[in-house]
Amino acid sequence: MIFAVWVPLLMPLLAVPAARRLAESLPPRAAAWLLTGCAAVLAACTAAALGLLAVAGALRLPPVAAFGHLQRGLPGTDAVVTVPAAPIAGALLACGAIALARGALRHRAELRAARRTADGHALAGDLCVLPDTQPDAYALPGRPGRVVVTAGMLRALPSAEREALFAHERAHLAGRHHLFLLTVALAAAWHPLLRALRAPLAYALERWADEAAAARVGDRQLTARAIGRAALATRTHPAGPPRPGPALAATTGPVPRRVAALLSPEPPAARPRSRSVPGAHRLIAAALLACVAFSAAGAVDAAADLHQNVETAQGEHPGR
Template sequence: MSVAVWIPLLLPLLAVPAARRLADWLPPRIAAWVLTGTAALLAGGATASLALLTAAGLLRLPVVAALGHLSLPWLERLSPSAGPVALAAGAVLTLVAGLLLRTALRHRRDLTRARARVAAAEAGAAAGSGLAVLPDDRADAYALPGHPGRVVVTSGMLRALTADERSVLLAHERAHLAARHHLFLAAAEYAAVAHPALRRLRTPLSYHLERWADEAAAASVGSRTLTARAVGRAALAAAQHPSHRPGLAPAAHTGPVPRRVAALLSPGPHPASTRRRSAVALLLTACLCTSAGAALDATHDLHETVETAQTQPPPH
């Protein structure tokens, strides 16, 4: 196996800081796409590398070699350490698969419980309203994904806000549903399971998704000041009680609220030179392309190894 197979496992250490820095200089919508795409591509490359390392070791098994008509002595001479490396890669790959399954089951369980909680409230709501009000004194609100999605808000949250602030809150949560932000969060969550370095993308992604919805709400109600006030008051009200929202249900009162309020009250580009932004963007692009290219090169190398092993004469 060529050195290229290791590159997708190492590049996240360089690409993640570049993606975080670049996202701070971009509009929220573009930043969210950059962070999500970076997480998905790097996770795919790392997973492919683990799979290729595992496959290279499986070729050394007598049963696999016999089925593929491969020369085991030639494979052993080519890479004597492939067996132990494949064993380690296979163990990590199995662990990742188990964690992915556990994460998926947890998300499904949380969403099922949330939908069960709003079922009664939804039955009493107007048809097609897309809003479920829970009779709960705790202040909470979130965008519950589904078919169709629902904006879930408690009576405690409604009492904590004025009528205009309620309009901001509902516009914010509807923006989450319309842009399907739960898919962005899911992609980042699964990517973090595939490679530990990608965990550092989850927090900035959550922030930029909230900023995306903040901007949509501000455009909907026509006031950035009102939006900032509503976000702040919702966060203060919700801070008094723990939230029961699912992990994939974004909410207006989460994340670094003071930073979001400051961005609403003083919008403008981040003070960074065009040259600096271009350099970081070029570095991130190079990392992503190199990761994908290295995975493809390692795949081609494994394919050539198999073909060559099939043409070797049997041992005497």
């Protein structure tokens, strides 16, 4: 356990850069799933490692050992490490749990407040029009989801571009993209390095919605113009009411890069695999898979080792 338990805590040092690099070579939808999945697995392994460290150190305390019916001390030579590391791991575990709960509650409160505001204005199907003069539009998740747009944004775009913008926001709602961002935000509560996955994930989600909108309206150039004009309108007018945290909007992120991608001759998913995933990217994918596998294996091995040591200390034959 003395070695395996540290693997999940250190693997994000390698896995996060690899995931960011690999996501750049994948279609937006695949990139979003990759980044979110890596964040969730690495966070779970980190939480497990912290818990194992805390338990291993606590079991060496006489009151805890008596409560666990240990007839003798835990075997092994890792006491010099686990005993001082246990309170630190316990404190980090408590901080992570508190941050996780606060993040989830804040997300829920912001979503409820935003929906109360939206429901108090004019609705046309899933479209909610706010009377604000500042241009803005965003996808407000919920049941049902809403596409919120201000009167200023409606005046800033011609009819065809409005439909492309609405298609973009509806793609966010259909894909439940806010849950991807929430997963990575909560994962970062367990390991601070996972915060570095949020920016590439937000870009992948916007590109996912861009491509969905372009397919919906059947015109990539129109979609690019709509996103560019909407982003320009929001930047050339005074800031309006604050946008809800869980909301996603077409005007966020590196808009010029997204517009350039939409103006490319073909969508990323249609490009030949040999160009989109060259040999170097395959090596990165293999390295990332190895990092995630080692992280999970380290947590499982440490848990099995601790369980065997507890059985030995209880006077039971290991494996029985």
